[in-house]
Amino acid sequence: MKKQIAVLPGDGIGKEVTKGAVDVLQAIGDRFGHQFEFAYGHIGGVAYEVTGSPLPDETVELCKQSDAVLLGAVGGPKYDTLPVHLRPERGLLKIRKELDLYANLRPTTFYASLADSSPLRKEIIQDVDMLMVRELTGGLYFGKPSERRTVDEKEAVVDTLFYKREEMLRVIELAFQLADKRGKKVTSVDKANVLESSRMWREVAEEVAKRYPEVKLEHMLVDNAAMQLIKNPKSFDVVVTENLFGDILSDEASVLTGSLGMLPSSSLSENGPYLYEPIHGSAPDIEGKNIANPLAAILSAAMMLRVSFGLEEEAAAVEKAVDEVLNAGLRTKDILSEGKKAVSTSEMVAEVKACILGHETIS
Ligand code: NAD
Ligand code: IPM
Numbered sequence: 519m520k521k522q523i524a525v526l527p528g529d530g531i532g533k534e535v536t537k538g539a540v541d542v543l544q545a546i547g548d549r550f551g552h553q554f555e556f557a558y559g560h561i562g563g564v565a566y567e568v569t570g571s572p573l574p575d576e577t578v579e580l581c582k583q584s585d586a587v588l589l590g591a592v593g594g595p596k597y598d599t600l601p602v603h604l605r606p607e608r609g610l611l612k613i614r615k616e617l618d619l620y621a622n623l624r625p626t627t628f629y630a631s632l633a634d635s636s637p638l639r640k641e642i643i644q645d646v647d648m649l650m651v652r653e654l655t656g657g658l659y660f661g662k663p664s665e666r667r668t669v670d671e672k673e674a675v676v677d678t679l680f681y682k683r684e685e686m687l688r689v690i691e692l693a694f695q696l697a698d699k700r701g702k703k704v705t706s707v708d709k710a711n712v713l714e715s716s717r718m719w720r721e722v723a724e725e726v727a728k729r730y731p732e733v734k735l736e737h738m739l740v741d742n743a744a745m746q747l748i749k750n751p752k753s754f755d756v757v758v759t760e761n762l763f764g765d766i767l768s769d770e771a772s773v774l775t776g777s778l779g780m781l782p783s784s785s786l787s788e789n790g791p792y793l794y795e796p797i798h799g800s801a802p803d804i805e806g807k808n809i810a811n812p813l814a815a816i817l818s819a820a821m822m823l824r825v826s827f828g829l830e831e832e833a834a835a836v837e838k839a840v841d842e843v844l845n846a847g848l849r850t851k852d853i854l855s856e857g858k859k860a861v862s863t864s865e866m867v868a869e870v871k872a873c874i875l876g877h878e879t880i881s
C-alpha cells in the first residue's frame with residue numbers, strides 16, 4: 519500500500535514524539551511492505567516563526583492532499599504574549615476547522631503493566647476501557663463574539679458558547695455507532711442544569727438514542743462526571759461531550775492509564791483526511807531533554823493505520839510492540855515506578871521498533 523502522510527510536528531516535545539511515531543510507521547512499512555511517504559508541514563509557534571502565521575495555507579493544502587495527518591503539539595511560553603490570531607493554539611483550532619474534524623476520539627486503555635504508575639488504586643483502574651468522543655469544531659472554542667470589551671467603562675470579556683443542533687447530532691450519532699460496537703453504553707456529559715446548549719444536547723442525545731435500542735443512554739452532569747471518572751471509571755464505555763468539557767475530562771482520564779503521555783487520539787471528519795495526535799501538549803517543562811513519553815504519539819499512529827488505512831494487522835503490531843516494551847519494564851520518566859528501567863524518548867522508540875521488526879532490543 520502507498521500512502522502520503524502529512525506530518526506536522528509543531529512545538530516543544532511535539533517534534534520529539536512525532537519523530538518517534540514516524541520511525542515506528544517506517545518500521546511497519548518495512549515489515550509489511552507498505553510505502554509511507556512523509557510530507558512535512560509547519561503548524562503552531564514554529565510556523566509563526568517561519569511564515570508569520572500559525573497555520574500557513576501551504577500546510578492546509580498539504581493536509582488536504584494527504585491520506586492522513588500526524589500532528590505533534592503546539593504552543594509554548596514564548597508565544598503566550600502574541601496577539602490572539604497569531605498564537606500557536608489558533609493554528610491547531612484552524613486546522614481542525616479547515617478539515618472539519620468534528621469528532622475527536624480519545625480512548626483510555628488500562629495497561630496492567632502500568633498499574634503502579636497511576637496514583638489511583640489498581641482495583642479502581644483495572645480493566646478500564648473507555649472511549650471519550652469529544653466534539654471538536656464548535657462550542658466555546660469557536661463561538662463569536664470572543665473578545666475583550668469595554669462595557670459601561672468597565673473592562674469586560676465575552677466568549678460565546680454556540681452550537682447548531684446538527685453539530686450536536688453528528689457527533690452524538692457517531693458516539694452511538696461506536697457504542698453499538700463496544701459496550702453498548704453512552705454517557706452523555708453536559709451541564710443541563712445551567713446551560714441552554716446542554717439542554718439541547720440532552721434532547722439530541724435522546725433523539726439519537728431512539729435509533730439505537732440496544733445502546734443504553736445515561737446523562738451525567740459534568741461536575742459529577744469529573745468525580746465519577748476517578749471514583750468509578752469502569753462504569754464508563756463511550757462518553758460523548760462538547761468541546762471544552764471533553765478537553766478537560768480527557769486529561770483527567772489520562773491519569774487512569776498512568777500518564778498524559780499514554781493517550782492517543784484520532785480526529786474524524788465526514789470525508790477525510792483524518793488527523794491523529796497525542797492528547798498532550800508541547801510540555802515546555804521537559805522539552806529538548808529526550809525524556810518525553812512517545813507512546814501517545816506512537817499509539818496515535820496505530821489508530822491511523824487502523825482507521826484511515828484499514829491496516830488492522832499493522833495497527834495491532836504497533837500496539838503489541840508497545841505492550842511488550844511496557845511488559846519488559848521499560849519506562850520513560852512520567853511512567854517510571856520502582857524496579858523499572860528508565861529509558862529516554864529515543865530509546866523507547868528504538869525498543870518499539872525492535873519489537874516490530876523482530877530485532878534484538880537494546881536493553
Ligand atoms: P502539556 O500537556 O504540554 O503538559 C502537562 C504536563 O504533562 C507537563 O508536566 C508535561 O511535562 C507533562 N507531559 C505532557 N506530555 C507528556 C509526555 N508525552 N511525556 C511526559 N510528560 C508529558 O500541557 P500544558 O503544560 O498545560 O501546556 C503547554 C503548552 O502546550 C501550552 O502552550 C498549551 O497551549 C499547549 N497544548 C497543546 C496541545 C496540543 O497541541 N494538542 C494540547 C495541550 C496543551
Ligand atoms: C488539546 C489542547 C487544545 C484544545 C489547545 C491547545 C487548543 O488542549 O488538543 O487537547 O484545547 O483542544
Ligand code: MN
Pocket residue numbers: 765766769797
Ligand atoms: Mn487539551
